[in-house]
Amino acid sequence: MKVRWYAGAALAAVLSTAALGAAAAPVTDADRAMARQMLEEAIATPTAKGRGQVPTLIDNYSKRLREAGFTADEIMTVPVEIEGEKTAGLVVRYAGRNAKAKPIAFLGHMDVVDALKENWSTDPYVPTEKDGYIYGRGSTDNKAGVTALVASFIRLKRAGFVPERDLLLAFSGDEESGMMTTRALTKHPLVSRAEFALNSDAGSGQIGADGKYRFNIQAAEKTYANFAIAAKNPGGHSSAPMADNAIYDLARGLTKLEALRFPVEFNEITRIMVADMAKEKGGELGTALTTLMANPNDAAARAVAEKYPHQANILWTTCVATMLQAGNAPNALPQNATATVNCRIFPGTTVEAVRATIAKTLGNDKLTVSLVGEGVASPVSPVNPALFARLQKAMDATYPGVELKPSMSSGGTDGREFRSAGIPTYGAGALALGADDSRAHGTDERVPIAAYLKQLDYWDFLLRDLGSRK
Structure with missing residues (x-):
């Protein structure tokens, strides 16, 4: 018997509450349309x-x-102006019986990474059905959600449901x-x-080569940070x-960066992940x-x-050079050389600690290491057995x-910002993607129609279940 996230008396409570969701009328063809x-x-x-x-x-x-x-x-726009462009967040309140009880927030993002029409087999902003898929930018990331x-x-x-x-x-x-x-949303009074x-x-989840479905509950994510190494x-x-050449100085530094290894680390979430992975993968x-x-x-x-x-990559912080800029003329010695280094930082490690480690590794006062933009640290959301049980039932x-x-x-x-604001955040959903469906940010992004519509059954069950709990 597989171990679940609940046991004993908690199981009965979960099943009782889950029955409220199971009693809902089935999703109809009209709903799917x-x-x-x-x-x-x-x-x-x-x-x-x-x-x-937006x-x-x-x-x-x-x-x-x-x-x-x-x-x-009950429908609230959260306006934000960014570099002269007006965009916004959206908050929708599904009012419950007890306004004093803490609400549950359901997240997603409405924006997309832009796409070049000439690189696609379809127009990225004209939804097109082919072979059981809808092609279009944002179809999986994150408009399906x-x-x-x-x-x-x-x-x-x-249907008249009142949570x-x-x-x-x-x-x-x-x-x-x-x-x-996202940050504006975390400050919204509701x-x-x-x-x-x-x-x-x-x-989202995956359909493996063995035909099995695999879904997880995302409870943590690495901090994203970019650094500029400059000569x-x-x-x-x-x-x-x-001998004093900015490009060579930078090149020697990047060779040292390539050899940098951050320590192996574990937290409550990754220890479970690694144990499962070791059992599943086997071998060396x-x-x-x-x-x-x-x-x-x-x-x-x-x-x-x-x-x-x-x-x-879940075992340690990673840093890798991703962009280079150097020189100003083919017949002049370079005055500047800069590399962009992208780091994915293990939760609990500060951005400044990573910057300092890179600088120490380079060991060259001619090279500066500076944070580009900002890196937002994100704590780990704690394991929540009662919630995980409900997600499992859905x-x-x-x-x-x-x-x-x-x-x-x-x-x-967006979860990183919510966690940073003190709101435990977990991945939830039922969008199952095949091996060739992970095309977010790439060309010919597509979503399986059947998998997209299957989400309606999942969310109907989960919203009724969680919404019915006092």
Whole structure:
């Protein structure tokens, strides 16, 4: 028997509450048609930075919400101006019986990374059905998530469902380019009271080559930070090379950076992840992971783990050079040379500590290391057995037999800002993607239609279940 996140008397309470969600009327073809139309409308609204279309998408969602019975004062726009562009976040209050109870926030982002039409097989902002998919920018990241949530709020409102406490939609408008709207949302008087948040942007799952579904509960993510390593000197004429050369100084520094290894670390979430991964993968990787759990300083085990970067990146902070700029003329010695270094920092490690480690590793006073923009540290959301049990029941109702486990992601989402604001945040959702469907930010982004619509069953169950708890 598999171990679940609940036991004993807690199980009975969970099952009792979950039954409220299970008793709901099934999702109809009309519901699915509405949700699909809403997704296509969202994709056709180009909400990339610089296009000024996030408010348009908010207007589209708001119109449908009002038609379903939400009042104007329950639909709140959180305006933010960024570099002269007006964008916004969206808060929708599904009013509960007890206004004093802490609400639950449901997250997602309405903006997208822009796309070049000439690189796509379809127009990225014209939703196109092909082979059981809808192609379009944002189809998976994250319009499938936010639209399914809006559609679920509409469906529940029309059905006359009244939750015990407030349920909130809290959608950001610039997650892909700065998260200023996210920060504004965390300060909203309703959202800031949330007991916890569930993030649709961190709730997708995968269909493995073995046909099995795998979903996790994202409870942590690495801090995202960029650093500039810069060399500078007077330069001179290229006909008289000198030992003091900004490009060479930088190159020698980057070679040292390449060899930098941050220590193996574990937290409450990653220890569970690594134990599961060791069991699933087996072989040399499984043995190495098991060894590192017992002794994080085992050099031989680390060397094996490093051969599997897509799995091992949860074990340590990573820093890698991603961009270079140098020189100003082909016949002049370089006066400046700069490398951009992207770091994904293990929770609990400060951005300044990483900057200082890089500077120490370079060991050259001619090289400066400075933070580009800002790096926002994000704490780990604690394991929450009662909540995880409810998420598991919703998954059981949608994809029976899929067991959820907490996870940490190496990428960044709105969750980092909510966690930083003191609101525990967890990935939740039921969007199952195949191996060739992970195209967020890339060309020909697409979402499986059946998987997108399956989310309606998941959210209906979960919203009723969580909303019915006093």
